[in-house]
Amino acid sequence: MENDLISMIVPIYNVERYLKRCLESILNQTYRQIEIILIDDGSTDSCGRICDNYREKDDRITIFHTENRGLSAARNLGIDHAHGEWIMFIDPDDWVEPDFCRIPLLAAREYDADLVTFQSRSWKNGHIVHPLIFERLRELFQNSGTKRPVGIVSKETAVQFGGAAAWNKLYYWELFNEIRYPEGRVYEDIAATHKLIYKAKRNVLISDILYDHAYRTGSITYTNSEENKRDGFLSAKERYDFLNDHGYPSKEHQVVLWGFALGLLVRTESDDEMVRDAENILDSIPGFPKGWPLKKKIMLQVWKIDKKLFHLICKMCGKKKTRGISAHI
DSSP: OOOOOEEEEEESSEEEEEEEEHHHHHTTOOOOOEEEEEESSSSSSSSHHHHHHHHHHHHHHHEEEEEOOHHHHHHHHHHTOOOOSSEEEETOOOOEEEETHHHHHHHHHHTTTEEEEEEEEEETTTEEEEEEEEHHHHHHTTTTTTTOEEEEEEHHHHHHHOSSSSSTTTGGGGSSOOOOOOOOOOOHHHHHHHHHHHHSSSEEEEEEEEEEEEOTTOOOOOOHHHHHHHHHHHHHHHHHHHHHTTTTOOHHHHHHHHHHHHHHHHOOOOEEEEEEEHHHHHHHSSSOTTTOOOOHHHHHHHHOOHHHHHHHHHHHHOSSSSBBBOOOO
16 A cells, blocks of 8 residues: 555635645645645636645745646646556545545545545535535435445445545555546546546545535636536536436436526526426426425416516516526526
């Protein structure tokens, strides 16, 4: 184990306020056999200079300064230049616990696994805003009577309880031989993570809390634009279709797809194939999805009763615009 190199990939874009916290947490790892790959994705603030300063402090750091091509392209570039037997991802406005590397690697060796998923916390304004990720998923998927699994799990269980995030996992490098994140869109992990899970020969879930995820106003993921809603719907539909094709017609992931379909139609009146797919999906929903907030249920009911009224309400509420912060629908 002490000879296993872990490649830690950090895509970076205009996060100067948070970057030092992230990098300090990486350098504070109890497991020292790491390479740190920083992708400065065309930042226009001081991120590039911060990266260069940290490179002078630690020769385990490699930096790539590139034009801005987006999160997926930055992650893919890091994968292409990784030398480690294992790969991990960290978003630059987040931070990791000291055993972020050591504990998942121990689990991988103990269970002979090539993908290990661990737990995370989510923060907003200095406070925890969601329960631990497995607990949140269990609530979302209405599995309150199911004990959280730990240890070797099936691919279906890894998808259900491991979530779609790229950053709460340790990956054996070979999993990325034929898989990359789709470039040019957000929600890229929703489109790729399930493929990595299904490619893994053995998946393991562990209960350790090793990643701290920050909800940040203005971040790409939480910008509620029409473009983001299209990307989210596309990724969710790709995942749902993939799981169906592999014999896992999950009701839980269907409900997630329904949510992305509603979110897309709240933001657009365009008439194209993607929008028509979303319309057909909403028309097919029986009743009201369990666990949806009241606002979503009301909008779904309005859609089914009067589509013109639905679009009018969205316009009146300022939803149909191409730029803006999350409106929580």
